[in-house]
Amino acid sequence: MTTERRGGVLLATCISTLVVNANTSAVAILLPAISSDTGMDVETLQWAVTGYSLVGAAVIITSGSLGDVFGRRRVFQGGLLLFVASCVLIALSDTGEVVIAGRMIQGASGATILACGLSLLTIAFEGKAQVRAVSYWGAAAAVGAAAGPLVGGVLVDLTGWQGLFWIDAGIAVGCMVLTVATVAESRDPDRPRSVDYAGSLLVALTLGPVILALSKGSDWGWASVATIGCLLVAVAAGVAFVAVERRVSVPLLDLGLLRNRVLVGATIAILIGAGTINALMYVLSLYFQDPDALDFSPLEAGLATLPATVGLVVSAPLVPRLAARFGGRQVVGLGFLVTTVGFAWIGLADASWRYGAFFLPLIAAAVGMGLSNGPSSAASTAAVPASQVGEASGVSNMARYVGAAVATALAATLYSSVTSGQVADGAARADALADGLGTTAWVMAAISAVGVVMAVLMGRHRQPAGTLADSAAAAASVSHTLPTSATPAPSATP
Numbered sequence: 001m002t003t004e005r006r007g008g009v010l011l012a013t014c015i016s017t018l019v020v021n022a023n024t025s026a027v028a029i030l031l032p033a034i035s036s037d038t039g040m041d042v043e044t045l046q047w048a049v050t051g052y053s054l055v056g057a058a059v060i061i062t063s064g065s066l067g068d069v070f071g072r073r074r075v076f077q078g079g080l081l082l083f084v085a086s087c088v089l090i091a092l093s094d095t096g097e098v099v100i101a102g103r104m105i106q107g108a109s110g111a112t113i114l115a116c117g118l119s120l121l122t123i124a125f126e127g128k129a130q131v132r133a134v135s136y137w138g139a140a141a142a143v144g145a146a147a148g149p150l151v152g153g154v155l156v157d158l159t160g161w162q163g164l165f166w167i168d169a170g171i172a173v174g175c176m177v178l179t180v181a182t183v184a185e186s187r188d189p190d191r192p193r194s195v196d197y198a199g200s201l202l203v204a205l206t207l208g209p210v211i212l213a214l215s216k217g218s219d220w221g222w223a224s225v226a227t228i229g230c231l232l233v234a235v236a237a238g239v240a241f242v243a244v245e246r247r248v249s250v251p252l253l254d255l256g257l258l259r260n261r262v263l264v265g266a267t268i269a270i271l272i273g274a275g276t277i278n279a280l281m282y283v284l285s286l287y288f289q290d291p292d293a294l295d296f297s298p299l300e301a302g303l304a305t306l307p308a309t310v311g312l313v314v315s316a317p318l319v320p321r322l323a324a325r326f327g328g329r330q331v332v333g334l335g336f337l338v339t340t341v342g343f344a345w346i347g348l349a350d351a352s353w354r355y356g357a358f359f360l361p362l363i364a365a366a367v368g369m370g371l372s373n374g375p376s377s378a379a380s381t382a383a384v385p386a387s388q389v390g391e392a393s394g395v396s397n398m399a400r401y402v403g404a405a406v407a408t409a410l411a412a413t414l415y416s417s418v419t420s421g422q423v424a425d426g427a428a429r430a431d432a433l434a435d436g437l438g439t440t441a442w443v444m445a446a447i448s449a450v451g452v453v454m455a456v457l458m459g460r461h462r463q464p465a466g467t468l469a470d471s472a473a474a475a476a477s478v479s480h481t482l483p484t485s486a487t488p489a490p491s492a493t494p
Helices: 005-038 047-071 073-090 097-123 127-159 161-184 197-220 225-245 255-257 262-288 299-328 329-344 355-381 386-424 428-458 468-476
Strands: none
Touching: 005 047, 005 127, 005 161, 005 299, 047 073, 047 097, 047 197, 047 262, 047 386, 073 097, 073 161, 073 468, 097 127, 097 386, 127 161, 127 299, 127 468, 197 225, 197 386, 225 255, 225 468, 255 262, 255 386, 262 299, 262 329, 262 355, 262 386, 262 428, 299 329, 299 355, 299 468, 329 355, 329 428, 355 386, 355 428, 355 468, 386 428
């Protein structure tokens, strides 16, 4: 492959990754504006966030399998086309239901772009050039995740909330053209052609009812037939998923991986970290913009959340050296402890708090998440033989989507139910909102504290050497697991 074509592959995959991650992190800032235009309440619009993650969890591993079987460039292009279509659908929509549907489609397209884009990149480059290319991809993912809320806030003020989706659609079309011009087709000829579609469907059928129960449980009653019915459907789907994975030739999840203590601990830590930080940022985006709270504009809200996202990304590259010196699980445990303190601090919020009171706990939560997230991701690929690195990476990537979906649904329910309950009891709405935020933050603090336990259960594993590539992988771990210097090389024997 010529240098120009390799450069085109790098550009197309990095730009698409940046756009997908920016789009993902921006949407929570847009929800009040979307609610105002469509007439759908924000509590229901949380499905635009949780639905995205739900579908992403079901698709992230399957999309990689589809690329191996049918061609990585073809599936990557399909993901980009689906992303463009979803952006146009959302931008043209005048109802909340269409926005939610479009975001669910975006969950499938985003997961496909990330999974197949990284595969295309690793095929196009070799050796040290591959390490550099993957590092650039990781940096693009991190920058997109950090910049999303600010970009969303700017565009709401300048173009309306639809502007984000029109611009993203245009950039994705450009990536499609660049892919046609520079990316060669590739597939895995040795891989069986069967794809575990049933496994993907059952993941969605397991998560969907759980999220629905969390979203509606306070309205239906937590012991109601509807809530319990949702949970029973989820359990049945989970049992069916295990049965299917034992039978298919190429399972979505190799159940044997669940015997790996380090991988299980790292995966749960990733799930907790992704879930709690996404949930907190979702609730804070609403609280900052509420007229009875801080009454920020979307731009001001984007700026207000920027210290957290930047703190997460900036602190992450420093983590591999800390892990190499003190040990990965020690850094993970410290990270979750710091995050727990940050969440608990926000749990003390009351109606008199201005933005300055949120600044330090936001930084604490973000830095703590940076400390825990990178080593957890590194552990997930370091703890398995070279032949299982791809599967372990897929499991940890699915965990991010699962955590984000479930924790955000839980946070949305807590925030809404506590606020409405306080108002019904005669409290001023400003006080009720602060109580809703505080309760949500305390629950996220409790969940984050479980991460300290996961750090202990993870056990010992190989540590990254602290290279520049390791720093890029740590920064990218907010959205995707990348190999590190601790990951077994392909030539290694299981």
